[in-house]
């Protein structure tokens with residue numbers, strides 16, 4: 001297999017590149033490093049068949065030679081990032097997706113769009129099944145991401161090549177940036193530094209957190225199938241943000257207090273995937289419990305900060 005991964009130097013993309021290289025695929029990782037880092041794939045650069053190309057997929061997109069699979073992950077993903085890069089986020093979801101689909105058509109390759117649970121917005125149905133159309137504010141601050149992904153889903157569906165859509169729910173693990181603004185890296189950083197753990201709102205809002213290995217297995221199961229989706233990939237075990245903060249505090253052995261700060265505009269109240277379709281069509285189920293995944297992530301964060309502390 002010869003696979004193109006857009007956004008491959010980001011958090012999720014780097015694990016996909018790793019897994020593809022391990023199974024013997026040739027991997028062309030296209031990334032403009034807006035929110036990703038060469039460090040995420042540095043360990044792959046010496047491996048035969050892996051190539052990192054500095055490329056903005058909203059510009060000219062050309063890959064020489066055959067391609068069997070295009071995994072389109074390029075897009076800022078954390079709220080802090082997409083609020084800092086609103087136009088870039090809209091462009092990569094629209095023009096970038098158009099270019100990645102064009103590449104798949106030119107090469108007669110399968111195409112997988114990394115979509116998101118954010119297409120459900122602040123959901124009025126619970127848990128969220130793929131048939132639910134969502135509740136998105138089209139002019140709210142989060143719309144640059146949510147609507148870009150909804151447009152990308154529509155474009156992917158209309159394009160008429162061999163496509164699939166995966167709706168990824170909150171995923172966490174090593175290689176997340178400590179300051180990327182997402183709850184888990186924020187809580188871990190604060191707990192390790194002995195700072196107050198800042199929960200937004202009253203902490204009763206829920207998220208369902210999936211360890212990165214599980215998410216990547218789900219994405220690859222979809223890529224290797226002939227299923228078009230859309231299909232949810234996430235862990236249905238639901239936690240309130242206060243429970244998550246307390247769990248991180250317990251697992252880090254920190255004495256940090258849990259404190260409460262203002263809630264972002266249009267922040268979803270509940271978030272939980274119905275994963276029955278993934279189980280039925282892909283034979284996929286998440287396997288890593290939150291405590292095990294968080295322990296691995298905390299260990300990585302602790303090791304990463306050691307040289308700085310030293």
Ligand SMILES: NC(=O)c1ccc[n+]([C@@H]2O[C@H](COP(=O)([O-])OP(=O)(O)OC[C@H]3O[C@@H](n4cnc5c(N)ncnc54)[C@H](O)[C@@H]3O)[C@@H](O)[C@H]2O)c1
Nearest residue numbers: 007009010011012032033034035036056057074075077171
């Ligand atoms: N991590 C999650 O919990 C999650 C949840 C839902 C969906 N997703 C989706 O998965 C994908 C990856 O998310 P992530 O968490 O790894 O984010 P990330 O920010 O770590 O990775 C995104 C990558 O895309 C690259 N990129 C952005 N714009 C680009 C462009 N124009 N051209 C080329 N590269 C570009 C960035 O530099 C970065 O390396 C995104 O599409 C995101 O929407 C992630």
